[in-house]
Amino acid sequence: MAKKNDWVRIHRVVLPAEGRNPNLPEDTAKVPLEMWTKGFLQADAEIGDEVEVKTATGRIEKGTLIEVNPHYTHSYGEFVPELVQIDTQLREILFGGEK
Amino acid sequence: MALAKDYASVMGRNNEIMKNAMGLDYDKFESGKMSFDYEALMASTGYTIEEIMKVQSATGVGNTPILELRNLTALARKYAKPGYGATILVKDEASNPSGSFKARRAACAVATAKKMGYKGVMAATSGNYGAAVASQAAMQGLKCIIVQECFDSKGVGQPEIIEKARKCEAYGAEVVQLTVGPELFYTFLSILEDTGYFNASLYSPFGIAGVETLGYEIAMQCREKYGKDPAMVVCTSAGGGMMTGTARGLIKAGATDTKCIAASIDLTGLHMASDTAFNKKSCTTGHTGFGVPYAVDPDHSDVPRSAARPLRYMERYVTVTQGEVMYITEALANLEGVERGPAGNTSLTAAFALAQELPEDEYILCSETEYTGAGKHIQPQLAFARENGIEIKFGDPSVEDKPGVNIILPKDPSYIKTKDMDIVHMRESFIKKACKKYGSFDIDEDDIEFLAVETNSTPEFVKSTIEKLKK
Numbered sequence: 001m002a003k004k005n006d007w008v009r010i011h012r013v014v015l016p017a018e019g020r021n022p023n024l025p026e027d028t029a030k031v032p033l034e035m036w037t038k039g040f041l042q043a044d045a046e047i048g049d050e051v052e053v054k055t056a057t058g059r060i061e062k063g064t065l066i067e068v069n070p071h072y073t074h075s076y077g078e079f080v081p082e083l084v085q086i087d088t089q090l091r092e093i094l095f096g097g098e099k
Numbered sequence: 100m101a102l103a104k105d106y107a108s109v110m111g112r113n114n115e116i117m118k119n120a121m122g123l124d125y126d127k128f129e130s131g132k133m134s135f136d137y138e139a140l141m142a143s144t145g146y147t148i149e150e151i152m153k154v155q156s157a158t159g160v161g162n163t164p165i166l167e168l169r170n171l172t173a174l175a176r177k178y179a180k181p182g183y184g185a186t187i188l189v190k191d192e193a194s195n196p197s198g199s200f201k202a203r204r205a206a207c208a209v210a211t212a213k214k215m216g217y218k219g220v221m222a223a224t225s226g227n228y229g230a231a232v233a234s235q236a237a238m239q240g241l242k243c244i245i246v247q248e249c250f251d252s253k254g255v256g257q258p259e260i261i262e263k264a265r266k267c268e269a270y271g272a273e274v275v276q277l278t279v280g281p282e283l284f285y286t287f288l289s290i291l292e293d294t295g296y297f298n299a300s301l302y303s304p305f306g307i308a309g310v311e312t313l314g315y316e317i318a319m320q321c322r323e324k325y326g327k328d329p330a331m332v333v334c335t336s337a338g339g340g341m342m343t344g345t346a347r348g349l350i351k352a353g354a355t356d357t358k359c360i361a362a363s364i365d366l367t368g369l370h371m372a373s374d375t376a377f378n379k380k381s382c383t384t385g386h387t388g389f390g391v392p393y394a395v396d397p398d399h400s401d402v403p404r405s406a407a408r409p410l411r412y413m414e415r416y417v418t419v420t421q422g423e424v425m426y427i428t429e430a431l432a433n434l435e436g437v438e439r440g441p442a443g444n445t446s447l448t449a450a451f452a453l454a455q456e457l458p459e460d461e462y463i464l465c466s467e468t469e470y471t472g473a474g475k476h477i478q479p480q481l482a483f484a485r486e487n488g489i490e491i492k493f494g495d496p497s498v499e500d501k502p503g504v505n506i507i508l509p510k511d512p513s514y515i516k517t518k519d520m521d522i523v524h525m526r527e528s529f530i531k532k533a534c535k536k537y538g539s540f541d542i543d544e545d546d547i548e549f550l551a552v553e554t555n556s557t558p559e560f561v562k563s564t565i566e567k568l569k570k
């Protein structure tokens with residue numbers, strides 16, 4: 001249960017697939033145009049409810065409540081072993097001397 | 100009475116919404132024929148370059164250092180013929196408040212919005228420009244909304260773009276994120292109409308005039324430090340504002356012998372509006388998917404006439420591959436102790452190869468670096484590629500590179516090469532598109548002269564191209 005004034009993330013379909021720009025590649029034409037934004041919840045609600053939020057600029061946006069206290073999950077990703085190979089090679093070429 | 104907010108109605112009010120959102124009437128620059136008065140558009144900012152410098156320095160923008168990349172220069176010389184291998188320099192634009200040269204563009208746009216009495220600013224961008232506008236809006240006390248194309252239809256976001264959203268939110272902006280598609284413009288217009296905010300377009304004269312200081316500083320700093328202008332300045336090119344503004348600034352500084360080279364990552368074959376291709380890209384800007392269409396047809400942006408007109412200024416347009424840019428980004432960190440974001444290193448990758456064409460006593464300068472961080476770094480970008488089924492391996496990028504299928508890291512630095520795009524063909528393509536838009540090949544002398552300037556060619560070239568096209 002989310003409380004009024006919680007900081008939340010909402011989702012909404014802006015244009016259904018049928019309502020989209022007619023000049024789209026086939027794959028894009030098959031899917032709707034979707035939108036996400038964040039704001040302060042305007043009334044108590046449950047995840048999945050249709051809600052209103054007040055965004056950082058004070059706009060009122062409508063959408064489905066999907067997350068309370070939304071946080072970032074992007075990172076430096078899984079290790080990519082090739083990168084240390086590049087480092088080794090570069091140092092060898094530049095500082096390794098003539099072998 | 101509430102206005103209808105459906106797609107067709109909002110798009111139908113485009114001109115009116117834009118006029119209100121920029122306080123600039125583009126009609127007054129039109130000739131009524133094909134041509135328009137580009138220099139008058141640029142002059143409409145009302146700022147001299149000195150005034151722009153003042154506006155920028157008031158918020159800590161500009162005056163970034165030039166770094167001399169000694170080890171990368173030494174490395175490039177190993178692959179050049181004797182006596183060749185220009186010194187590689189880079190303008191460290193990452194040291195701008197928002198982490199990229201886009202701060203220059205945003206500084207002027209946001210200052211103008213404030214002067215005109217707008218309460219807020221908006222920009223449609225998934226890139227560094229969003230962060231730049233948000234940062235400037237924070238400093239100048241305006242509200243800010245950034246609209247991003249960020250996710251595919253499965254809700255999977257490009258890590259680089261998600262990081263940009265975080266940065267915008269850190270500066271207090273509202274970020275509206277969308278799935279793939281050009282209808283982003285509809286959402287953008289609709290919010291612009293509701294809020295009455297200023298459209299801080301990437302392509303406004305304020306924005307491009309803001310980049311002129313970059314070119315100007317390059318000339319001044321090089322003269323002071325090295326006693327001469329760089330032989331080449333390489334600009335990472337997408338919408339063409341970097342190339343245009345930098346070249347104009349160099350010209351204003353009198354650096355007319357410096358050759359301006361545009362560089363983009365080759366993403367041939369990946370459709371920019373495709374939902375499935377979206378996350379097969381491993382870079383989100385500085386690539387040919389933007390660079391080529393904007394060079395040959397600048398007027399398809401969010402303003403009636405783009406102030407970014409790169410074909411006027413570039414002498415060559417070269418491409419490099421994603422794998423080469425990743426490699427050079429790693430090299431910059433590992434050999435120079437400078438960790439910067441990959442998109443900004445597109446020009447550095449090209450410069451590494453181009454330096455080998457120039458004598459040792461010349462200088463080749465890359466116009467920028469950009470910040471790096473979680474998501475926006477070669478490690479997560481390569482990891483994301485791998486998760487999306489892109490093959491990553493060492494090889495010869497010039498023969499094996501297939502955007503969307505693989506990323507070929509050069510086997511060794513000798514495999515880092517530029518490819519020259521056919522610039523003559525690009526000029527022809529520009530003329531063809533301009534005539535098509537105009538609806539006729541019958542154009543008068545003024546328009547021929549205009550096309551010659553637009554394509555950095557001659558009236559004779561324009562005439563012979565039109566003759567060819569007529570057949």
Ligand SMILES: Cc1ncc(COP(=O)(O)O)c(C=O)c1O
Nearest residue numbers: 227336337338339340341384469
């Ligand atoms: C770091 C960086 N370099 C270069 C560019 C290209 O600039 P422009 O779109 O003006 O060609 C961009 C923007 O897309 C960028 O963010």
